Every structure is written in C-alpha cells, then in structure tokens.
Amino acid sequence: MSVDTKAAQSTSDFAAYRNPLVSVTMASTFFLKLVSFLCIPFMTIYLSKNVDAPLYVIGVIVGLSQIGSLTAGFFSGMLADRVGKRLVLLVGLFGSAFVFLMFFLVATFLRGSALFPVVFGLLNAGYGVMSAFFWPVTQVLMADSLPKERRPAVFRHRYVLTNFAVGIGPPAGALLGIASARAAFVISGCSYLVFAIAFWWLTRGTRFGFSAGPTERRSFTGALKVLAGDRVFRGLTVSMILFTLAYCQIESNLSAVVNDGFADGVRFFSILLTVNAVAVIALQPLATVISKRLDPRRTILLGNGLFTVVCLLFSLVTFGKAGLIALVVLVSMAEVLVVPTVSVVVDELAPPTMRGTYFGAATLRNLGLGAGPALGGLVLAFLDRGLLFVFMGLCGAAAWAVVHLTLRENPGAHTDPSSEPV
Template sequence: MRKIVQEYHPIVWTLLAGTVFARGASFAAMPFLALYLSKTTDISPILIGITIGIGPLTGTVGGFVGGHLSDRYGRKIVMLSTIFVWASVFIGFALSSHVIAFMLLNALNGLCRSFFEPTSQALMSDVTPKDRRLKVFAMRYTAINIGAAVGPLLGAYLALVSANLTFIITGSLYFVYGLVLLLLLNKYETKNVNEGKAVVTIKAAFTVIRKDVSLRYFLLGGILVNIGYSQIESSLPQHLESIILDGVILYSVLLSINAVTVVILQIPLSKWVEKWKIMHVMMLGAILFTAGFFGFALFTNWTGLIVAMIVITIGEIFLFPSGSVFIDRIAPEELRGTYFGAAQLRSIGHSTGPIFGGWVLSQFNGHVLFLIIGCVVASSIVFYHYGNARYEKSLIERPVVSV
C-alpha cells in the first residue's frame, strides 16, 4: 500500500479523494434541484427546465476560458478561487427564493465546474510522469463514479430531512475541500509550466486550437459518443417503460450496475490496456459502446438489457479516461489547461443528444432510436482514427502563433 501511495504525488491523491467527496455531495444535491424548485417555489416547469439547462450551457463555453486562465496564471489561483466560489453557490441555492437568483447560481455552478475540472486534470498531468497518466485518469474516473453511486442515495435521504440541508452540506464539503487544497498547494509548490515564458493571449490560444486538426477530429468523435451516452439519462428510461412492465425498476438497476461496474473494473481493465496505444483503447471503447446500444435496440428482457449495460460500461471504462490521455498528448505543454478546457466542447453532444433522441422516439420507437444511436457512436471511430493519424503524422506540426 505504501508503495502504491508513493507512486503518485500527494496532490494527485488529494484531488482523487476530493473528487469522491465533492462529486458525491454534488450528486446528492443537483439531481434534486428540479424537485426542490417545484416544491419550494412557484416557478413554472418551463422556467425550471431553463434553470436546470443553463448550468451545462455555461459549462460548455466556460471550459476553454478556465483552462486558458490556468495556463496563463497558474493552476493554484484558478482552482482555489473557483472552489470557494463553488462552495458559495451551493449555500446560495439554500438561501435563494427568486427564479433569477437560481438561474444565476446554476450558471455559476456550470462555470465553476468548467473552470475547476480542466485545471485539476492539467494539474494531475503536471505532477505525474507520462507513463502513469492513464492510470491516474482511470482512478479519477473511478472516484467520480464512487461519488455518483453514493451521492444520489445520500441526497434522497437528506431531501426527506430538509431540502435546504442538502445544499448547505454540499457547500460546506466544497469549502473544506478548498481549505485542504489551499494547505496542500502551499506545502507543495507546483511548477507553473509557463513560468519564464511568453504566454499566448486567449485569442492566440483559440487560433492554435482552431488550427489543430487532431483536436477537431477528437472533439467531433467525442460529440458523437456523448450524443449516444446522453440517451442513457433521457431516452433509455422511456424506452424501458414502453417494452417492460417494471421499466422504472429495471432502469434503477441498470444505473446501479453501471456505477458498481466502473468502480470494480476500472483499475484492473486500465492496467490491462496501459501498454496499448491510446487510440486503440479509445476505438475499443467506441466499439463496445456501439455493441451495447445495439443490445438496447434488440433485447426486450432483463438479462439481455443488463448485459447491454455492462458492455456499454466497459466501453465507458476504456473510452473516457483514455480520452483525457489523448488530450494530454496532443496539447503543447504551455497550453495543456487550455486544451483540457477545449475538450469540454464534447458536452455539446450531451446537450443535443436528448433533443435528437426525443424526436426519434416521437417519430418511431426505442428500437429504431438505439439502432441509429449505435451507428452514430460507431461513426466516432472514423474521427478518432483520422485524429490520431494526423497526430502521429506530424507531432511537431502545430501552428506557430505570434504572441
């Protein structure tokens, strides 16, 4: 155990532990925000939908800015300022009563997430040797899923006790997380990768990213995968209700299986493929995603649908952490945070996917939808392949941008 702990920087372990507690607290609070608004305010369902949706929207556009600021001014200042604002946002949810306040707070929530997450990933890369980064990102993804598995159960219990209490506890945990990071980042001074260098402006950084063909292919592939993955939250429960008597119960079982499978298999599977080429791991993940969605289209019984979810989950284990490693590899060192921030644009698929899935469901049925989704996800393999081919062909071919 001591040897394992010593393999990674203390900051890595702190970020992993913080991810479990912070994500668990967030998953305890945010899934119940719509219910909280409907019970404690007179806000209309349309305004509730807008309020919930504004967070992912600001998060999509904010990732690039947050990542760039971390490159320009250092990871420490961006992470610490963001985490304390984030803590205040959750306390604000508990104290607010007006729709405008909730909209602004959730917009800030999305911005904080988009600032903190790329910066924390970039910091993990900064303090971890290249050959261990896949394992670090795999452990981070496991930590997220532990929080996702425990958080909603905690949130359901706290919601019965006091709706406000959930947000207060979440804000308090984020505040404690911030204090721990403050102490640790003061103790272990991390090197600013841009120290002593001329740092590009945000306009120049955007130009670099706009001209990076490998990144564009990666983002297109990621958007297609997220269009598929978003169906698990939006269209899958509706499909199960239409084909199985206890569809809601099965859906709950599938979500639990997804979280538990990630927690159990993430580390051993990541260790198994750590010597593989990253693109091969990503393509295997996309293939498994495709097979799983075809399973949702074809099976109409519990056993088949559970197997399909396990296949998708294993694909998720391969694809998502390796995507972070791919970003780390194509990013110039001085723009690592900016690239991780730009990678947030993949969530466009998570925003548009439910709309597309809802339209197909209204016109056809879930069987047709998941056959289409399987094909959509399969097409991401083409983009991943060309993105990697471009990267391998010209590792040095990045546009030179005047500062």
C-alpha cells in the same frame, strides 16, 4: 507475466499518491462530486415544490448550470495558462463554496418571493461557471505533478471515483432525508470550503501559482489558433461529442423505452442505472489490462467499436430484461475504455505550457450530453423505439471513424521531458 511483475505494476499504479497534491486532488474528486450530487440531481424536485412555475421554466433554471459550465469551460483552461493554475483553481473552489452557501440563504430568506427563481437561476449558472474553473484544472495539476508513465493510471482512478461518487450521492441524500432540503446546500458549501483551504495551503510557493513565461504565454487568439490547427485534438473532440451524444441515451431516453416495454418500467430503469454504476467500477481492472496492452488510439477504437456493434445488434433483436442488463454492461465496458483514455491522449497532445487550454477545451465534449436527450427524444417521437439503438450505433460508428482518420498511432506530439513531482 510473473506474479512479482504483476505486483510491481500494481504498486506503481498507486505510487502517484505519495504526492500529497495528487492525493488531495483525488479525495476532492470523490467527496466534492459526492456532496454535489446530494442536491444537484434533486434541483427539479426542490424547485417544483417551491416555485409556482411551469415545468419547462424549472427545466430552464436547472439547465443554466450546464450552460454556464459549457461557456466557461472552454476559456478557464486558457485563463489558467495565462494567470496561473492556482488562482483559477482557488476561484473555482471558493466560488463554488460561496454559491452553495448562497443557495442556502436564498432558500431561507427569499423562498416564496418573486425574486427567488431569478436569483436561484443566476446562482445555478454561477455554479456551472465555478465548476468549469475547478474540474479541468485538477486534471492539469495531476498531469503537472507526475511523470508521464504514472498519469494514465491516475486518470483511470479519477474516472472510477467520479462514477462511484455520482452513484452513491443521490441514494445517500435520499436515505439521509437531505436530498431536496436546504441542509444539502450547507454540506456542499462547507465541503468545497474545506478543500479550497487545503489546496490553498498545498500550492503555496509552488510553480502552479505562476503562468507560463512571457515567451511561452499566448493570447486567447493565439491559443485558439493552436487548438484550431491541431487536427488530432479536433478529431478527438468531435469523436467524444458523438460518443457522449449516443452514450447519454442510456441515462435519458432509454427510460422511455423501458417504461413502455415493461410493467415495472420505472423500477427496472433504476436497476439499470445501478448496474451501469457498478459495472463501471467492476470492469475497471479489465479495462486497465487492455489499456496497458494497447496504445491509446487502439483502446479508444476498441471502445467505440464495441459500443457500435452492441447498439446495432440490439436494434435487430427482441430483448427482455436480461438483454437490457447485458446491453448496459457492455456499453459500460465501452465507456471505461474510451473516456479515461481520452484524458490520457489530451495530456499527450498538450504542450506543457498549454495543458490548461487543452483540458479546458476538451470540455466541449459535453455538447453531446446537452444535445443528446433532445435528439434521442426526436427519434422516439417520430420513429420506432428500436431505432434509438440504431441512432446510438451510428453515432458510435461515426466516433470510431473520426478517431481512425485523425488520431495517430502515437498521439503524443510533444516530447518535452516529463514533469517531475512538485
């Protein structure tokens, strides 16, 4: 490939940002994740300082956001297809701003009262619901705003920005001294409000404000039947649940393995998390080259296969710090091959009038994130610690098998003309 051709391809990857809606959507992806992670990871610390309750009760309060997100995520996409993506998007943004500002008011005026943990828990569940309204629809907006050939690059960029924001949010909050303080709620709420106004202005008078036509709009039952009848989408969702079930061990139960194996286990585990965040960003160019040479099916299979082999090999060897760093880097490579490519496949599978439904239903893969820490913890509690890697490898192998059996060589079942920029 000539230098000119490479430069042209690189330029085309960023041509999508000439569309103001895509640029603002990507900016919101970074900044809203960043400000959310000034406070969300520190909820447990904040509540333990201000609520006289056992840790498991605090854990339930913190976990309500995930429950709200999982419950609402599946239906928010269907709602977007029925009433219009703009309405669902703005409800999610303005609702999130309201929730964060209410966090501040509750922390200011109800702290120390019996109502504080109850109201705080309800607001946390509300944040989960509002985020489920917002995040899936942003993917639909980008898909609807761009020709088909530009979407894969944007989905990859979105994933890198998300990881970058998640990586720097908590340390930035800690460095500024606002990580577990009320100021983080105000900063987050105001940031959501700014982007809510920006999206309101940009989407005025666009087709995003309208639902599908009467002949194309489906009832919730009809949408469920379409999803249930899509064998490829079912397989893709199951494979991602299995993949996230295994992958989340890196950020959860691996800490117990590291803490038991090394004298400075806590510090070294924090280093591993940093390595993971840096690797996801640094390996993106290589993943981009691979994804351009392979079709989506082979890219996902390669990522799942790499994850499986690495985890099973680690179950057979004695590893030190260098080995664990290598593990995290290789697993990060598998991550950047699999996760962004899944968004590309979901976009290809979805009929144009059901993109919201498909992207909303795709959030079911977060079931793996919810169940993973508990299942991995059971492995560590009753079996040898090395078998955690066997558990991860077997989940990866199962994810590979499901993709191999269900995903077609060319997963895009719908050949409607690509949407042109708004």
